[in-house]
Amino acid sequence: IREYETVKNAVLKAYERIPEHYRQKFRNWRKTDKQTYTDVARELVSLFNRWCVSVGANTYEALTDLVILEQFKNILPERIATYVYENKVTSAAQAAGLVDEFVLTHKSSRDRSQSEYSPCTSYG
DSSP: OHHHHHHHHHHHHHTOOOHHHHHHHHHHOOOOTTOOHHHHHHHHHHHHHHHHHHHTOOSHHHHHHHHHHHHHHHHSOHHHHHHHHHTTOOSHHHHHHHHHHHHHHHHHHHHHHHHHHSOOOOOO
């Protein structure tokens, strides 16, 4: 029986979904005609728990980071939010530092390219 549990856990771990899957499923869950509201609430709890487990949010602080980070990403322009997702940060503070750096880097390169290629309107 112990071997079965070991194999079962290994298989479940191998097929475990990524955190973003659980987050999206939790955020986009909708009631079907056949479900009661009790069923919906139960499913939301299950999806939320899977999301939290998949990101390792097992303390109040980790849960706080998770919720605030998600809200922070919701505020960002899509291109920058994608950049934050790709860098797999775990807190809004980390994301904010990454975004500030991204904005400064891209702003300076954009400013340089615009000044290098802008037509000259004054001749003298």
